[in-house]
Amino acid sequence: MTKSKSKTTKKLTHIDSKRKAAMVDVGGKSSTLRQALARGDVYMEKETIKLISSNRIAKGNVFETARLAGIMAAKRTSELIPLCHQLNLTSVAVDFKIDDKKNTINIEARAKCKGQTGVEMEALTAVSVAALTIYDMCKAVDRAMIISDIKLIEKRGGKTGTWKRKPE
Numbered sequence: 693m694t695k696s697k698s699k700t701t702k703k704l705t706h707i708d709s710k711r712k713a714a715m716v717d718v719g720g721k722s723s724t725l726r727q728a729l730a731r732g733d734v735y736m737e738k739e740t741i742k743l744i745s746s747n748r749i750a751k752g753n754v755f756e757t758a759r760l761a762g763i764m765a766a767k768r769t770s771e772l773i774p775l776c777h778q779l780n781l782t783s784v785a786v787d788f789k790i791d792d793k794k795n796t797i798n799i800e801a802r803a804k805c806k807g808q809t810g811v812e813m814e815a816l817t818a819v820s821v822a823a824l825t826i827y828d829m830c831k832a833v834d835r836a837m838i839i840s841d842i843k844l845i846e847k848r849g850g851k852t853g854t855w856k857r858k859p860e
Contacts, residue, residue: 713775726849727804730815732842734797734826740834741790741797744826751829755788758799758825762786765821766803766814776813779805784814786822799823800845812847 744754751757763784770778783804788797801818803811823839830837846856 723806723808724849725804725806726810726847727802728810728812728815728847729800729802729845730812730819730843731801731845732799732819732823733840734799734823735838735840736795736797736830737834737836738792738795740830740837741792741795743833744797744830745790749829750832754826754829757829758788758822759786761825762799762801762818762822766801766818769814769817772817773813777807777809779807779809779811779814781805781811781814784818786818788822797826799826810847810850812844816842816844 743749747753763786765772766784767781770776781803784801786799786801788799790797799819799822801815801822803814803818805811805814819842820839823842827837827839844855844857846854848854
C-alpha cells in the first residue's frame with residue numbers, strides 16, 4: 693500500500709480513553725473536498741454473465757438495479773455503520789465491467805463530498821450493496837456466485853491527503 697502525506701496511526705480512533713465505542717469529533721476539522729474509490733468483484737458462471745449481458749434475468753436489468761442500490765446505500769451509510777458520520781454527498785457513481793476471462797463482474801464506486809470527514813465508507817458500502825443486489829437478482833440461476841475483493845483503491849482530501857493502493 694502506498695501513502696502520501698500521512699503517517700501510520702497505531703491508535704484506534706473510535707475507542708475512547710475508557711475503551712468504549714465513541715464517534716470521532718470532527719467539529720474542529722476544516723471542510724475540504726473528499727473523494728474515495730472502491731472496487732469489488734462478483735464471480736459467477738459464464739451462463740449467468742450471458743443472461744445479465746442480454747438482459748434476460750427475470751428480475752430485470754441487473755446493472756441498473758445494482759447501480760441504484762449502490763447509490764442509495766452510499767447515501768445511507770451512517771444508518772448502517774454505527775460510528776459513521778452523516779455526510780452530504782455531492783456525487784456517487786457506480787459502474788460495472790464484465791471480465792469474460794474470469795467470469796466476473798467488476799464493480800467500481802466513487803463517492804464525493806465537501807466535508808470534515810472522508811467518504812471511504814460510502815464508496816465501500818456502495819460496492820458492497822451493488823454486489824449483494826447482483827447476487828439477489830441472479831441467485832435463481834446461480835447460487836454459487838462469490839462476492840469478493842471489496843477494497844478501497846484511493847482516497848483524496850483531508851489532513852492525510854491522498855492514499856492509493858499499490859497495483860496488484
